[in-house]
Amino acid sequence: MSADPTGLAPFSEDRAESIGMIRDSAQGLLGADMARVRKLRFTEPGFDPALVREMGAAGWIGLMIEEAKGGTGLGHAEMAALAEELGRACAPEPLTSLQLSAALLAAAGHDLLPQMLSGEAIVLTAWQDRPNTLEPATGDGPRRFVPMAAGATHFLFVSGGNLHLLPASDVTLETEQRQDGGHFGTVRPKGALPAPIATGLGEAIAAALDRAALATAAELLGGMEASFAMTLDYLRTRKQFGTVIGKFQALQHKAADARVQLSLARAAVEEAAFELDEGTGGPAIVARAKARASDAAMAVQQAALQLHGGIGYTDEYDQGLHLRRAMVLVPSFGGAALHRARFMALEPETEDA
Amino acid sequence: MNAITPREKQDLNLLPDEEFRQHIRSWIEANYPAEIRNPEKRLHWDENKPWYMKLAEKGWLCPGWPREYGGLGLSPAKQIIWTEELERWGCARTNDHGIVMLGPLVIRYGTEEQKQRFLPKILSGEHVWCQGYSEPNSGSDLASLRTEAVDAGDHYVVNGQKIWTTLAGDANWIFLLVRTDKEAKKQEGISFLLVDMTSPGITVRPIINLEMHDEFSEVFFDNVKVPKENLVGQLNKGWDMAKALLSFERIYLGSPRQSAYALTRLRQLAERMGVAEEPVFAATYAKHRCDLEDLKSLYARYVAVLKAGRPLGADVSQLKIVQSELFQRITETALSIAGENGALFGPMEGNRNLNPGALYIQARPTTIYGGTSEIQRNIIAKNVLELG
Numbered sequence: 001m002s003a004d005p006t007g008l009a010p011f012s013e014d015r016a017e018s019i020g021m022i023r024d025s026a027q028g029l030l031g032a033d034m035a036r037v038r039k040l041r042f043t044e045p046g047f048d049p050a051l052v053r054e055m056g057a058a059g060w061i062g063l064m065i066e067e068a069k070g071g072t073g074l075g076h077a078e079m080a081a082l083a084e085e086l087g088r089a090c091a092p093e094p095l096t097s098l099q100l101s102a103a104l105l106a107a108a109g110h111d112l113l114p115q116m117l118s119g120e121a122i123v124l125t126a127w128q129d130r131p132n133t134l135e136p137a138t139g140d141g142p143r144r145f146v147p148m149a150a151g152a153t154h155f156l157f158v159s160g161g162n163l164h165l166l167p168a169s170d171v172t173l174e175t176e177q178r179q180d181g182g183h184f185g186t187v188r189p190k191g192a193l194p195a196p197i198a199t200g201l202g203e204a205i206a207a208a209l210d211r212a213a214l215a216t217a218a219e220l221l222g223g224m225e226a227s228f229a230m231t232l233d234y235l236r237t238r239k240q241f242g243t244v245i246g247k248f249q250a251l252q253h254k255a256a257d258a259r260v261q262l263s264l265a266r267a268a269v270e271e272a273a274f275e276l277d278e279g280t281g282g283p284a285i286v287a288r289a290k291a292r293a294s295d296a297a298m299a300v301q302q303a304a305l306q307l308h309g310g311i312g313y314t315d316e317y318d319q320g321l322h323l324r325r326a327m328v329l330v331p332s333f334g335g336a337a338l339h340r341a342r343f344m345a346l347e348p349e350t351e352d353a
Numbered sequence: 354m355n356a357i358t359p360r361e362k363q364d365l366n367l368l369p370d371e372e373f374r375q376h377i378r379s380w381i382e383a384n385y386p387a388e389i390r391n392p393e394k395r396l397h398w399d400e401n402k403p404w405y406m407k408l409a410e411k412g413w414l415c416p417g418w419p420r421e422y423g424g425l426g427l428s429p430a431k432q433i434i435w436t437e438e439l440e441r442w443g444c445a446r447t448n449d450h451g452i453v454m455l456g457p458l459v460i461r462y463g464t465e466e467q468k469q470r471f472l473p474k475i476l477s478g479e480h481v482w483c484q485g486y487s488e489p490n491s492g493s494d495l496a497s498l499r500t501e502a503v504d505a506g507d508h509y510v511v512n513g514q515k516i517w518t519t520l521a522g523d524a525n526w527i528f529l530l531v532r533t534d535k536e537a538k539k540q541e542g543i544s545f546l547l548v549d550m551t552s553p554g555i556t557v558r559p560i561i562n563l564e565m566h567d568e569f570s571e572v573f574f575d576n577v578k579v580p581k582e583n584l585v586g587q588l589n590k591g592w593d594m595a596k597a598l599l600s601f602e603r604i605y606l607g608s609p610r611q612s613a614y615a616l617t618r619l620r621q622l623a624e625r626m627g628v629a630e631e632p633v634f635a636a637t638y639a640k641h642r643c644d645l646e647d648l649k650s651l652y653a654r655y656v657a658v659l660k661a662g663r664p665l666g667a668d669v670s671q672l673k674i675v676q677s678e679l680f681q682r683i684t685e686t687a688l689s690i691a692g693e694n695g696a697l698f699g700p701m702e703g704n705r706n707l708n709p710g711a712l713y714i715q716a717r718p719t720t721i722y723g724g725t726s727e728i729q730r731n732i733i734a735k736n737v738l739e740l741g
Binding site for chain 2: 232235236244246247249251252253255256257259260263264267268271288291292337340341343344349
């Protein structure tokens, strides 16, 4: 599945092997059965806590946490590959948010970390107070858009550079259904915020949010791959006017354009992961990858729906699951316009550029 | 074969990459004529020749050819550095059809006699080649070409017409795809023929394009006698040979350099027009810039394939689509902010960096030449996505 015909991913053989293993492990655990995904939609908590524990056992929650702290100690490239598989399977488990929380608990040196890494504690980070942002909120007001919040055992409440740990029983939670059948939570502390478990973590929080943006971009990539594969199958089998519709040039060109967007998204996401691992890239290249993945996802999902015709508009057909997941992931950790503006601010042009 | 002695004695492949880069960079900077840096139009032979001959004298004219044929024998990785350095210094594309198209084809398919006869003359600059593929009724459907070569015993007689022949007026030799079997399936009746442009019966008529430049020509063949030894490869096998060389063209045409150049010009224009900070422009500009950087990321993947010595797949077509369409969008944005300045034929305010009208026109043919965007999409659909 990793074998994108668009050239080589720029990884050495060792890395390619470790990435391949992550993908295999992910495909084994997540499966390709959409019935599971469908059953969980529009329910709470909307994901499978037992599967989260399996993800913990597989080392996914602490994928990038150093081994000395109980993590798996892998890099961005493995993280992106895993997120891509999650997207391909359309899994509702909030792995990116769990990885974010694990990074913050590790930075805080908190002793809840082992329970979190095993998937026993479901700690979700409540960091934003408005839509379309990558800036952590300050103060103690409500935190919004916490994914799959109804399943949390704890919330990690971010206020500027401070982290407060709140058991779920200490917050008021309001949920809103999302297009993909999951939900967002609005989290309000019941009383005054408890003393922070760590302070002055501004940089660590920014870095963790950035990593979450890259994981989200990779998850979008997986969703695109899944929808596009379904679309190609459909174009090769659906017949109209006495022939398979994939023979029609108007449809071929639409499919080619989708493929171009997919290739650009893969190039940007994999290059970002590679450069972060090499220490040659930073937030700018992540911003570019999230911007591309977001726009490409909307374009590819729309093309997939259009190429399917009416069947694509039915809830029983799986492509719609990916389309509506994309609607959730595209604005998550910043949408395309936000990230393009960030990229421009982070990487000023030289006169020769 | 009898080896052709390369003029460059040193095997530059042995240099570490960075040292190689510095070595060629300092030579290029010292020897490239300043007056033809970053030309706006494709240069003619009289403008190009001094640089071309310097390369020839240095022995650096054919970096990709094996050393036993007089080239530099550079590895793919070193060739990429070579190209990057030429682009960095704004070096003009030369009359390079003999170097990049014909030479490699003769090396691969030519006879010993053909190699000895033609390769040294390319290396010395004595033969300047042009490419006769397209015809008035065979553009995108190139395999339908009808210029024919009829067997007349010890020679062929060629009749027909080629078009869009780049820099034909500068060339003294032309390589042709010609029909040698009218009964066979269209791809199977085509042969590859080398023709001396001074032969009786050849007429070159320049075509003035929208840049008001005579880059292309029509070439007419009226009972032109061509010796039989000028056939390369087997009779009726010319199509496959020509096709084998096209992926080079697609990666070359997918290089981000045109879009990068246009974006720099757009930025300068926006500053001059006072719109650089306007939110609507800034958002559009950011989109172009991210598109360019993503194109570079995609390009880097194909370069990595070449560096690993692996063949490029059919999906290299997407690079050309992305590059040419981005180049056009950038120039369209430039036109949209330029006002009446965009209607000028020449640069505005006498500043050759501010030339939005010309830049817009310059970007138009990129989605047409080298296989139109539509043909590239057909290739992706059929050969990559396997949609029959």
